[in-house]
Amino acid sequence: MVGASTIDRRTWLCGASSCAGTAVISSSHAEADDAPLRFGLTPVFLTSDLALLADLKAYLELATKRPVRLVSRRTYQEITALLVSRQLDAAWICGYPFVAYRNELDLVAVPVWQGQPLYQSYVIAGQSVAATGLKELGGTVHAFSDPDSNSGYLVTRATLVELGATPQTHFKQTFFTYGHRNVIRAVAAGLAGSGSVDGYVYEVLRETEPELVRSTRVITRSEWLGFPPIACPAAEAGSPTTARLREALIGMSQNEGGRKVLAMLRLDGFRSEPAALFDGIAAKMRIARRVPE
C-alpha cells in the first residue's frame, strides 16, 4: 500500500502524551501569525509514531504558515475539555464528544476513509469464540477503549440498552484500555473475552500488525457512522486560524508532504461535511442515556 512507516506504531492514544506532553498554557488566543497553532490529538486513531507526528506537524506548519504545537493526552476527555475551554485551536476528536458538546464545538474538516467520511464500530472476540452477536458475549470480560469514544464504548452501550441491558449487567467485568489497539491486545492476550473497537483502526492494524489481529475476530459491525472529525471551539468557527487550518487539511492530498501523512494514516483526505453527518452518533447517545427497563 502506501509508504507506511515501518517503525513500531505504538498507541497514539496513550503513548503520544509522552512526546507532546507539554502543558498547554492557558492564554488569550493568539491571533498573531507567529503564535503557535495548538492542535490537539485524541487517542482516536492508530499509533503515535514519532515520524507521523513530525510529518503532520511539518505539513501543518507548511500549509498554515504558522508554527504548530501538537497536544496529546491520555484520554478523550482531557482533549475535549481543553478544546471546549478554548485552550486548543482545534483537535481531532471523536464523534461522540462532538455531539455531546455540539453547542460548544464546530466542525473544521472530516477525514475521508475508503472514499467516505464514515467508519464502523466493531465488537471483537478471541479467534476461537463462536459467538455471532453481542448477546452471546454476555458473561465475558469486555474491554472498552474509552468512555468518551463512540466506536469503543457508545455504540456497544447503545446496542446493549436496546437489548435491555447495560455493560455492567451484560458483561462479567468491563475495563477501559484508553486505546483501540489496546482493546485488540487485551482480546488477543485473553485478558478480555470481547472488546469494542474502532473499525478503522482494526482494519488498518489487520494490515500493519497481522500477528496481533490474527488471534481475534470481528463478531458484529455497527452501521456506518461519522468519522472522528477535526473540531474547533464554536466561537472560533469563523476565525482566520480555523479557515487556514481547514484549507490546509482539505488541501492535504494536493501536497506531497500531506500525501505522506495521509498514507501513514491510510486516509484519502479531508473534506468539509455538515454536522448532520454525526446524527447517527447523536441517536446512539440518546439511546445510551436511556435507563434500560
Place this chain on the structure above:
Amino acid sequence: MSGSKVPITIRVPLVVTGFMVVVSVFASERVLTRLDQTHTTQVQQLSDAHLEGLALALVDGMVREDIWQVFDVLDRSQRRPARVRPTQTIVSGADGVVIASSAPAEVPSQAVVPQAYLAAFVNGQTMAIVADRQVALAKRDVMFEGRSIGTIYASLDIAPLIAERREVLWTLMLTNALLTLTLAVLASVIVGRMMRPIGVLTDHLERSEANRVEVIPERVLAKTRPEYRRAFTAYNALAKAMAERQSLAAQLAEEERLASLGRLASGMAHEINNPLGGLFNAIDTLKRHGAEPVVRAKSLDLIERGLKGIRDVVRSALMTYRADRDGRALKPEDVNDLELLMAPEARRRGVFLAWNTELRDEVPIPASALRQIVLNLVLNACQATPRDACVRVTVTADDQAFELAVEDEGMGLPRAAIEMLSGRGGVPAPIGDGTGLGLWMTSRLVQEHNGTVAIEKGNRGGTKVSVRLPIPTGEALRDVA
C-alpha cells in the same frame, strides 16, 4: 613381593586414581554448592530487582484495580530480555483475587492465585526455586501509604542458570577425569621407573635359582640410584660368593673323580701285581728253557696274557681319568670297562659283583657323568657289603631314559647318606669332611641331568639305589653334546 597379584605399577596408579576421585568429588561438590548459592543469590537479586521495578509501575494500577493498566505493565515487562526471564507474572489485590496476569488464558482476572504459587513460599520466604520445572517463584507485597494493596507473584525462567550449572558440572567432571587419567599414567610411568632396579635384581635372583649366577654389570650399577646401588652391590657380593662356591664344587667334583680312582688304586695295583709274578716266572723260564720251542711258546703266551690284563687295567684307569675331556655319549663298552675297573676292588673286598648290562646302543648322555655315577654307587655298595656277599648292578636304557640300579647286602644307608644322595634340603658339599663326597657328587650329577634317585630296601635286606636319567631330546641334546 607381597601376596597381591596386582603389580605395584598398577596398584600405585589405582591408589592415585582413588585419591583423585575422592578429591575431585569433594572439590566438585564444593564448587557446585558455591555455584548453587551464587545462583540462588543471583536469582534472588534479579527477582527482587524485577519485582521492585514492577511494583513501582504497578502501584497506580493496583490501587485502582485497573485490569488494563496492570496487564499492560506486565505484558511489556515480559518482553524484556534478561538472564532470568519472567515467564509469568500475577498481580493480586489485597483480597488475594487476581487483578491481572501476564497470561490471562492461564490465570484470568478475578481468579484466585494458583496454589502452585501460594504453596511455594514457606516461613515467610519470598523466593522458591522449583528445579524440576526450571523456574524460580518470587513474590512481593506491594505497599501504598503504609497499607498492603496486593501482591506480585512472578515465575522466572532459570533454565539458563541450570544449563550453566550442568555445563560447569560437565566441565568439572571432564577436567577431573582427564587430570586423574594423566596422573594415573604419570604414576604408572614413575613407579615403573622406580621399580626397574627391583626388576633387575629379581631377574638376577631368579636366574641364580637356576644356577646361572650373574653379577649385575658395572654399567648398570653406575646408572642406578644410591639406595638401589647398595642392594645391587650386596647382591653382587652374594653372586660372587655363589660363583666361588660353584667353582669350588666343580673343583671338588674333579678331585672326587680322581679320589675314586685312588680308592681303586690298591685293587688295580693288585691286578697289575698279580700277573707280574707270573710274568717274571715266565721270563725266568724263558731265560732257562727258552731254547725249547714248546716252553718258549707257552711262556710267551703267558707273558702276553699277563701284559694284556695289565694293559686293560691301565686303559680303564686312563679312561676314567680322561673321561671329562670329551662330551661323547655313553657306549656299551664304557660299562664293560667299568666292570673291568671295579673287578679288582671287589675282589680285594671279597665281594661278588653281578653285572646285568642291557645296553645295545649308545645312550645320548655324556659318558663321563654316567661313568662317575655308576662308579660312585658301585664303590659305595662294595664298601657297604660284607665279605662273600653280592652287589647287583643293573644297567638298562630305552628311548625315554637311562636306568641304573645298584643293590647291596649291607646294613642300609645312614640317614645322612640318604639325604645327601637324594639331594634334599640343599645339603652343601661335605668339604673337609672326607666322607660322603662320592654320594654328594652323584646327587649333583643326577640333578644336572634332570634325573631322579630312588632309595629303597633291597630284596636281600640291603639297599637298592635306583637312578633314572631322562634321555634329552632336541635342543637339550645339542646342549649336552
